[in-house]
Amino acid sequence: RRLASQRIEVINDAKVEEVRPDAVVISDGRTIPTRTTIWAAGIEPPPLVGNLDLQKDHRGRILIDQYLRVKGRPGVYAVGDCTSIQYDGPPVPALAQAAEQEGKRAASNLAAEIENKVPVPFRYRSVGQLVDLGEGSALVDILGVNLSGLLGAYVWKAVYLYELGYDLNRAHVLADWTIDLFTRPDTSKLFEDPNQPRVRT
Numbered sequence: 648r649r650l651a652s653q654r655i656e657v658i659n660d661a662k663v664e665e666v667r668p669d670a671v672v673i674s675d676g677r678t679i680p681t682r683t684t685i686w687a688a689g690i691e692p693p694p695l696v697g698n699l700d701l702q703k704d705h706r707g708r709i710l711i712d713q714y715l716r717v718k719g720r721p722g723v724y725a726v727g728d729c730t731s732i733q734y735d736g737p738p739v740p741a742l743a744q745a746a747e748q749e750g751k752r753a754a755s756n757l758a759a760e761i762e763n764k765v766p767v768p769f770r771y772r773s774v775g776q777l778v779d780l781g782e783g784s785a786l787v788d789i790l791g792v793n794l795s796g797l798l799g800a801y802v803w804k805a806v807y808l809y810e811l812g813y814d815l816n817r818a819h820v821l822a823d824w825t826i827d828l829f830t831r832p833d834t835s836k837l838f839e840d841p842n843q844p845r846v847r848t
């Protein structure tokens with residue numbers, strides 16, 4: 648509702664077929680007139696991974712098995728965005744929480760391998776999602792609990808600070824947020840500035 652009030656439309660299940668100077672054509676047949684187009688469609692592995700002589704998927708990510716071992720390379724483990732796991736569990740998104748879970752499991756499996764113990768298969772468990780909407784508003788879905796608006800923004804900030812891990816980083820970010828309150832305008836307020844031209848996405 649909030650996005651709609653800011654004239655933002657989220658289009659699911661559609662691919663961009665063509666980006667023209669004045670329009671974007673999408674696969675459901677629509678042509679959306681545009682003036683500024685911002686492309687934010689994902690990531691690809693870095694050249695280092697591209698140059699590795701390993702089995703990869705169609706997106707160039709390293710294939711790993713359920714124990715996070717690189718396929719065809721005994722004793723080698725890989726985790727994170729540059730990997731593609733082949734297992735019967737839920738899809739593993741390119742998110743920090745997935746990379747962290749994989750890192751812990753890979754470390755314990757590597758230790759198990761060294762100690763001749765049985766490795767444990769990896770299984771991704773989503774602990775939720777947080778979406779910052781700017782202007783003191785966020786969407787929160789943590790362990791099935793959904794929050795939005797200002798309360799969501801507070802939870803978003805609390806989780807963000809917690810996940811930073813180190814007190815020095817937390818202090819930096821807190822200081823940044825405090826300074827931002829009094830100095831830089833929040834760029835996400837662009838949509839509500841009546842003096843700005845109307846923005847269409």
Ligand SMILES: Cc1cc2nc3c(=O)[nH]c(=O)nc-3n(C[C@H](O)[C@H](O)[C@H](O)COP(=O)(O)OP(=O)(O)OC[C@H]3O[C@@H](n4cnc5c(N)ncnc54)[C@H](O)[C@@H]3O)c2cc1C
Nearest residue numbers: 690693695726727728729740741742743744745746747777
């Ligand atoms: C703009 C942006 C916003 C994001 N927001 C979120 C979010 O809100 N929540 C969330 O869960 N996830 C978010 N992600 C995704 C998250 O950052 C990644 O999923 C996560 O960092 C993956 O961890 P990783 O260890 O696989 O890779 P990275 O964290 O990318 O670590 C890879 C490291 O390898 C280093 N490296 C690369 N090449 C070499 C080399 N040749 N030699 C040595 N080192 C090298 C890089 O410098 C980097 O430090 C975001 C990603 C982006 C790009």
